[in-house]
Amino acid sequence: MARIKPSVLKKAWQVNRLLPLLLPVCRTIEVAQQELRWIQEEISDKKRVRQCCLLRSRHYPLQYLLGTQPFGPLDVICQPGVLIPRWETEEWAVSLAGKLPRDRTFDVMDLCTGTGCIPLLLKYMRPKCSAFAIDCSPLAYKLAARNSDMLRVPLKVTQKDILKCSSEVVPRTVDLITCNPPYIPRSTFTRETTRSVKLFEPKLALLGNTEFYANLVDCWMSRTDAFVYEVGDLSQCQYVLERVTSDTKLSKNWRIGFKHDSNDQPRIVYGFRTSGSRLNWASILEEFGDMKH
């Protein structure tokens, strides 16, 4: 990344002495000013504001400093050790929630839930559904339960490692499974991941390649009518598509689609049963993304 010019640093210092601290992450004075305003709005103590700016200059995530991250209409609590919800996730979760039926009851299960943002949002926007969440990390488990309490959105959180003992998870069958699994391959982690993420966010929630998508095809597709999984790149979408099309039984009963985010990156692989499901997923997910199978 290009260095910050000394002239810009000087200019920032003249505007506010704290601004140069924010420049390494914000890059421009305008963005830095805005971030400083956000910090000052939430934290009244001047000493603490300075401390926050110092931490920020070392790429410490703003959401851990302020304690929350807006997620659709909700303000989700964030804590070190649990992945911060991303805008891409917010985007598809809001879009998905808007498509789900308002007047029907159904079960949603979110795997690798982290802060619990996805099921909380779905339950908040569609109060008639029942939301379940699973995460293997004890920190995430506690935080998801805390978020459910604070936001007053009922959510049943379980602590289980779905790669090892997915068969123990209750309920046995649900209508929809959502998941934002760790999807950054080790090979691209150092090169493509930003410093703030590399240094301060949990590797457990970041590093992975196809294991969760394999787990989806092996364990979860038989227990759900539809799934929505976030992906890091196209190869992970392709992996799921190939696994489904190569299996004669799955290929007959399931349709698979991909969805891009507003930054034009492949972001979602989703699928639904063509027959025998409680809800009509073909019409619910009609314009969600592009059908591939």
Add this chain to the structure above:
Amino acid sequence: MKALLRRSFHVVTARSIKKSKLPPRPKLSTQMESELEEKFLHGGRGPGGQKINKCNSKVQLKHLPSGIVVECQETRSRDQNRKLAREKLALRIAQWQGGGGPIAREVALHEWERQGKRSKERKSKDKHVKHQEVRKSAELQKLQDEEDILRNLFT
């Protein structure tokens, strides 16, 4: 007496606009909503997702019939930014429909501010006049007292 007169005079003319009774803020109608093009800009063309943790989200709204574009990235919440951008755009559209000049609400707000300023000036002037009168009467009283003392001395 002078101050009292001026005051009563002002009460009659000023304070015609109340803050609670301003013309309403312009709103986006559902028809306008259908003529919008909404974009979310997060800067950078990288892989995104879990690899990057962006704190800000910019919303860009374009009103197709007029070509007006507004942006909003004031808050951390995309939801909030979308609402603010719509308010901004509604104002710009109302101005555009009114031929580019300020709209009724802005005129009223401007007038309201001027009223406030005028009333402040008037109050400070009144205060000075009052103080001056008090001082004058005190001086007169003092002179009177001195004269009395002198008269008493010589008689």
